[in-house]
Amino acid sequence: MPKSRLECCQRLSSSAEIVKCQTCKNKFHYACVSTSETPYTEVTEDYKNKWVCSVCLRRNKGDIIEPTGGVVPVHTATSDYVENVTIRCKETTNSNIDHTITSSVSMQEVRNIVREELQILFETFSKDIMKQIDCKFQEMLHNMTAINTSIEFLEQKYEDVRQELSLKFETILHLERENKSLRTDVNKLQSRLSLMELQSRACNVEVQCVPEFKNENLVATINQIASVIKCDIDKKDIITCTRVMKLNKDSPRPRSVLVKFSSPRVRDTFLAASIEFNKKAKTNLDKLNTSHLGIGGDKKPVYICEHLTPAVKALHAEARLCSKKLGYRFVWVKNGRIFMRKSDKSDYIYIKNSEVLKGLK
Structure with a gap:
């Protein structure tokens, strides 16, 4: 059985989403006549059984019907006619070509409006984003400037501290050399003093x-x-x-x-x-x-x-204790100098200081 053309758009009824007017029994695409956002799959059977097209609805209300025989999309049997809906009228010419007349807003215009709205929204969003980015960027520049100032301050302080440390280091080296020289002088003076004490005694x-x-x-x-x-x-x-x-x-x-x-x-x-x-x-x-x-x-x-001097006495006492520990038989003092010998045949050892005693075996 050949498919019939629908009254809404004069296209063949290839779609399954079709509603039927309960008055004129004509069939319409649900997408052409519905202004609701409810998809066809969610439409109830009660709605389908009570649905009336716009022509029949206006006829029932006593409105004038357009002589062209066009179909006006409607909402429901109880809904009022809404402005800005598409009305397609069929006109017969010599060439039998169907023309679609748009009495209100076409789909392309809707797309253009949506595009314009999206473009406006995108531009507004872009401006807001760019404003926030610029604000954050200015804040980052301010922070970077503060960081650079701090780094320059720290570099200057580091340079000052480095120069001061360099001067302190030179001073320390000078003091170390002077201390070493003074220690040498003190040792010499101690040696001379010890010699003088020995001579005086x-x-x-x-x-x-x-x-x-x-x-x-x-x-x-x-x-x-x-x-x-x-x-x-x-x-x-x-x-x-x-x-x-x-x-x-x-x-x-x-x-x-x-x-x-x-x-x-x-x-x-x-x-x-x-x-x-x-x-x-x-x-x-x-x-x-x-x-x-x-x-x-x-x-x-x-x-x-x-x-003997007190220092030589202390060294002599330390030498005697060491001789008992290590088994040295002889410990004696001559001219203020301390000597040790392990046996009669061994060589004597001059005990100059405590370091000599620590090295004995």
């Missing part, structure tokens, strides 16, 4: 562990010691004879007796005689002690040694 001997008595005669005590060790000295050879203060006040030992002789030769003779006397003693009790000085009671040893 070259005529002195120190007699230790001699008991103290009130109104004692120290010169007579020294002469008694010289007589015991068989050292011939004259009264004129003893310049001074006195006791010295103890370094450790809590020590129970009596204060030492400092004797200054007339010359280093006399001093050396006195020391040599005391050493020889102790060597000849058969036992430790026979070495020089308080009984040789005419002092009764228990025998207590008496020591005769060089008058």
